[in-house]
Amino acid sequence: MTATMRQVFADTVEDVMRHDPRVVVVIAEISRDAFRPGERLVNVGIREQAMVGVGAGLALTGLRPVVHSYAPFLVERPFEQVKLDFGHQDVGGVLVSIGGSYDDPAWGRTHQAPGDVALFDTLPGWTVHVPGHPDEVEPVIRAALAGDDRVYVRLSLRHNAAPHPVVEGFTEVRRGRRGVVVAVGPMLDTAVEATRDLDVTVLYATTVRPFDAAGLRAAVGRADRADVLLVEPYLAGTSAHLAAEALADVPHRLRSLGVRREAELRAYGTAEDHDSAHDLDVLGVAAAARRMFSGPVAAA
Secondary structure (H helix, E strand, O other), X not given: OOOOHHHHHHHHHHHHHOOOOOEEEEEOOOOHHHOOOOOOEEEOOOXXXXXXXXXXXXXXXXXXXXXXXXXXXXXXXXXXXXXXXXXXXXXXXXXXXXXXXXXXXXHOHHHOOOOHHHHHXXXXXXXXXXXXXXXXXXXXXXXXXXXXXXXXXEOXXXXXXXXXXXXXXXXXXXXXXXXXXXXXXXXXHHHHHHOOOOOXXXXXXXXXXXXXXXXXXXXXXXXXXXXXXXEEEEEOOOOHHHHHHHOOOOOOEEEEEEEXXXXXXXXXXXXXXXXXXXXXXXXXXHHHHHHHHOOOOOOO
């Protein structure tokens, strides 16, 4: 049985802590049983703002803090501390979330954060990783712990059937001529299945910030038309501004799929129910892809 992304994350951090005395973990009750008790595991209780502030304070002393919780408790609730304590003080740390956009819908909206990556886009200097398989988590975490910069890692219970090499830019999974699909993290398998009958390039991203503008331009340049479909597991359109900027001098069409912005989804249901409601299942992505890529190619 494949370990979850959270378990791989915790095991990797524990292993690194054995030989790197800089690494310290700060939590707010969530995942307290995933780590061994010790002086470098700081549990502040249900005080998420304090959790982030404590992590930044430890960074000021030269330590490498790993701050961890559900995405809404790590990013949305203490966003001011993320902005000021880490960003304004210009210190580094590794923020690792679980829950994704709606991994645990039984807990309701309090445990959902589809806007997390969009929030990080308002802050300079953050690297953002969105692994799509548990095997991609370890290299991401090891590299993040070895650095001194600000890193956000978005973990999920959802994952693709197989891992891909972790690289900074896009990985070309399939090459086609009628446009480009950019699939982020756990959305890869859905995007590949949804477009299996279409002659399109599929790009895969585990690192979404910085955005691989050069990789997108190169893929569009190899296609017969500059149509781009973004398939992201968080708020729809989160990367649209970066894709548009990358193609600013290239006439193109851009469509963004993700968690819908139009209305609050108040039903609980399952994660698969939420996928369907947001057209992020195979049927929804396939319908959008057919509308985008099935028309005639414009004459040069």
